[in-house]
Amino acid sequence: MTTTTSTPARGGQRSVLAEHQWRPLEERHHERADALLAGHLDRRRRGVAHPVEDFLFTYYSHKPAHLRRWHPGPGVVLLGDGARDRLDGRWYREAPGGGVELDVAAFRAARATPLRFVTSLLRAIDRRPANFGCFGLHEWAMVYRLPPEQVRHSAVPLRLGPEGTDRVVEEHRIRCSHFDAFRFFTPEARPLNQLHPTRDSQVELDQPGCLHATMDYYKWAYKLAPAVPGDLVLDCFELARDVRELDMRASPYDLSAHGYTPVAIETPEGKAEYVTAQRSFAERGAALRARLLQICETLNTAPDRD
Structure with a gap:
């Protein structure tokens, strides 16, 4: 069950997820993404193109590996040792009181134009x-x-x-x-x-x-x-x-x-x-x-x- 802190953030309360809560969400995301990507990745390995199903991977710039990555979005604090791996990438920070969350201020400052x-x-x-x-x-x-x-x-x-x-x-x-x-x-x-x-x-x-x-x-x-x-x-x-x-x-x-x-x-x-x-x-x-x-x-x- 999701818990919340009393610290206001991003216009409301943070949702705090323990590792045993957010890991299944990440795993389900991976399973869903893998099912969506399977056909394209198989054709790519075989050097075969599909005029309909491969379009999203050629017209748009988002790579399959990026589509597979799970992010909780703003206002969600992830607890546990596994969450700390996100600190190695961009846009995440240590949350006040513990855990890891999206660094909304840094993201907005860097991505203001888009x-x-x-x-x-x-x-x-x-x-x-x-x-x-x-x-x-x-x-x-x-x-x-x-x-x-x-x-x-x-x-x-x-x-x-x-x-x-x-x-x-x-x-x-x-x-x-x-x-x-x-x-x-x-x-x-x-x-x-x-x-x-x-x-x-x-x-x-x-x-x-x-x-x-x-x-x-x-x-x-x-x-x-x-x-x-x-x-x-x-x-x-x-x-x-x-x-x-x-x-x-x-x-x-x-x-x-x-x-x-x-x-x-x-x-x-x-x-x-x-x-x-x-x-x-x-x-x-x-x-x-x-x-x-x-x-x-x-x-x-x-x-x-x-």
């Missing part, structure tokens, strides 16, 4: 209504009028062929609001987008219905590690993995050889299927975004030193 950006971005997304009218056309715009040898996943065929793919782009309104999707549009597709997002306009444009903005909760979680608890990082990873699957099923690629059925967004039925899944991901994302914002608020409002 903390400020992530906080402002998540707050802005939280206030903004969701848009469910993009139908995943960003992936189609990334191959628009490209020679076959320049297509990113050139080993995977286009479901409608080059001409059919281009026709889908030309027959739809494209309104991609996420810079990290838009920056991969082909030169011919960029003028077709109704928005022209930039890195500087990300806080103004990212919205809760966007698949890529939702996937990025994983990025913001690990960017603020070890201040973000390990279970929340894994929750964000799982959501990003599931979103990526929809992203590619709704893309112009034919992934049937990998066991994925297409979401044919060029049809009314496919659009409806896409929006239904998109709404579900937005709901899951809202819950994770709230947890991330709570961490940000804790970090932003903590006293400089206890």
